[in-house]
Amino acid sequence: MIFPIPSGTRDVLPDEMGELRTLTERLRAVFSKAGYGEVYTPALEYEGVITRGPLGGARPAYRVFDENGEVLVLRSDMTVPIARLVGSRYQASEPPLRFAYFAHCYRGVRPQRGQPREFLQAGIELVGAAAPGGTAEAVTVLCNALDAAGLMRYRVGIGDAALYPALMEALEVPHEQRPRLLSELGHGDFVGLENALAELSIDERSLELLLRVPQLRGGPDILHGPPGPVADAVAGLRSIHALLAADVAERVIFDLGLSRAPGYYTGAVFEVYDPAVGMPIGGGGRYDHLLGQFGRELPAVGFALEVEKLHQALAAEERLAEAVR
């Protein structure tokens, strides 16, 4: 007799569990050594609390009523719950605050795409450390964690969520057109972006910048190219690069078109790539205004790794190593 479980959820049996446990212990050791204390928050939160900030793609997908008729949601990430935790439990603490977590999060899926409804995130949040120092620390912990996990071929893409809005502001793109351009860019639809730009009445050179700048990605040399309008965001990326140790810096790809789904990012954003997995295996960024929604106006940065995808990438690298041998 087979009793089904919801699509996008899984039973984990001892062989896999053992490997996942080894992996998370390695990550935990890195987080702990870097001074990040592990926290846990409830999987269920009040909807009214968790949706205080801008959530973008990380909007909770599952809701239940409790016995008092209150709406509860299953958390969709750990960044917002930790922002709540800082606002409630660390009202007077001297920043910076460092937290690590290992927690399952829950999101909606599109059917038949193999997307998980429930997935394990391992990550950190660094609260009260502004750019670029805080960002460089988060990227360094991220690379140390991936090294400790044993992943060989990963790269970390770094962009800036404020870059394209700054570019649109400088080139005087009409306000009502901006959400559409950002949406096309967020979907990676460069044809749509080009079509939307063609409808704007702005000069040829501005058009070219609006289309080309978000397609710039590569080593630190790309940070010396882009001109005036994006200078601040690019200078921010350069100053992060300047703070990274050589072994971390060589993992970094700069990507002026990078945008991440949750709407709370305000500055540098990053994603982790591995050639073996077709989608990012983790990511994060700066969210300098989210904490303010929970009563403590502190700049913050964090990242989350998706442990199951990281495990897949490691398994793929092992297969590759065996094939070479």
Added chain:
Amino acid sequence: MSSTGLTIAVPRGALFDDTLDWLERLGVPTGEVRTNDRKLLFEDVGLITMRPSDVPTYVAAGAADLGVTGKDVLMEQGDAAPNGSGRDVYELRDLGFGRCTMVVASVAGPDRAAEALRRLGVIRVATKYPRVAAAHFERTGRQVEIIEVKGSVELAPLTGLVEAIVDLTATGTTLRENNLVIRETLAVCTARLIANPVAHKLKAAAIDELLERSRAS
């Protein structure tokens, strides 16, 4: 490893020849792909062939770095993932060929779809593009019952299964031969070059070089 350093998903079917011509112009040899229609994987030139609707699936999973498919397929399969993990594939370039229009059509004469909506409150619509069709009628405030068919959609209104169809047409010949007329145009669809988001970062130089050659050709 192929000369481009990339794996490209090529759609068999209506876009096949134009896609191979485009690749040929970029300097990718396509001779064997043209002559061997049973083989699917051409590793030495970095090409894999498949149904157009499978192209986004392979590209999204990273099994191919790039792919060519119709905008109709991309529209039907949707853009952003609801779980916040971002987009499945990047759409890099409108390749211009394979131009078709997505239309609403019904049997010639008085529009049965309009009559059904007026008297029965709902139009039955047959299509291979259920999401595109549902979104179109929802946007225009009309109630519909979508019936998904896999084969010749033109048959559905002729047999009374539905009052209207949503389908892709290049010249309109098949519609005319089946006594169907176009009532509305939804979108113009052309072939698009799509990329896996991770490959777009990790193989940036190879992809940009290909785009550059495509622009020049």
